[in-house]
Amino acid sequence: xxxxxxVLTAPDDHxxxxxxxxxxxxxxxNVKPGAKGLAxxxxxxxxxxxxxxxxxxxxxxxxxxxxxxxxxxxxxxxxVARVDVSSDGxxxxxxxxxxxxxxxxxxxxxxxxxxxxxxxxxxLMVRCTNSAGITxxxxxxxxxxxxxxxNVETTMIEATEA
Numbered sequence: 001x002x003x004x005x006x007v008l009t010a011p012d013d014h015x016x017x018x019x020x021x022x023x024x025x026x027x028x029x030n031v032k033p034g035a036k037g038l039a040x041x042x043x044x045x046x047x048x049x050x051x052x053x054x055x056x057x058x059x060x061x062x063x064x065x066x067x068x069x070x071x072x073x074x075x076x077x078x079x080v081a082r083v084d085v086s087s088d089g090x091x092x093x094x095x096x097x098x099x100x101x102x103x104x105x106x107x108x109x110x111x112x113x114x115x116x117x118x119x120x121x122x123x124l125m126v127r128c129t130n131s132a133g134i135t136x137x138x139x140x141x142x143x144x145x146x147x148x149x150x151n152v153e154t155t156m157i158e159a160t161e162a
């Protein structure tokens with residue numbers, strides 16, 4: 001619930017914007033753990049993210065050569081251009097079908113079919129590319145406050161013989 005809006009004539013110098021809601025000025029806000037004396041700026045961007053929502057972490061399913069999966073994605077501070085999925089540890093990626101685009105900051109549904117090579121534990125990976133061409137990286141960026149987390153999400157499932 002919004003109670004009021006205050007328009008400022010200068011940057012906010014109160015605690016949250018001056019000290020806490022800040023990111024390193026490094027590309028991707030990525031710095032070495034324990035780095036000190038970093039130049040920072042208020043959070044001013046969001047990064048693309050995507051998740052599998054049709055299967056739970058650790059869920060057991062009957063093995064099939066192809067299975068349907070689905071989820072949601074957001075482009076960060078711009079729209080979702082593409083979502084790709086992998087079931088082989090990121091060696092190959094298949095495009096997902098995107099649902100309706102509800103605008104720049106909205107979540108977007110996606111659906112895909114992925115191949116399962118054999119029964120067993122399977123890592124389902126999903127990555128989003130936004131309309132600015134930024135794709136979720138495989139490795140998580142690091143910064144003191146954990147802002148701008150955007151690494152590829154992995155959902156582990158187990159495909160069992162019928």
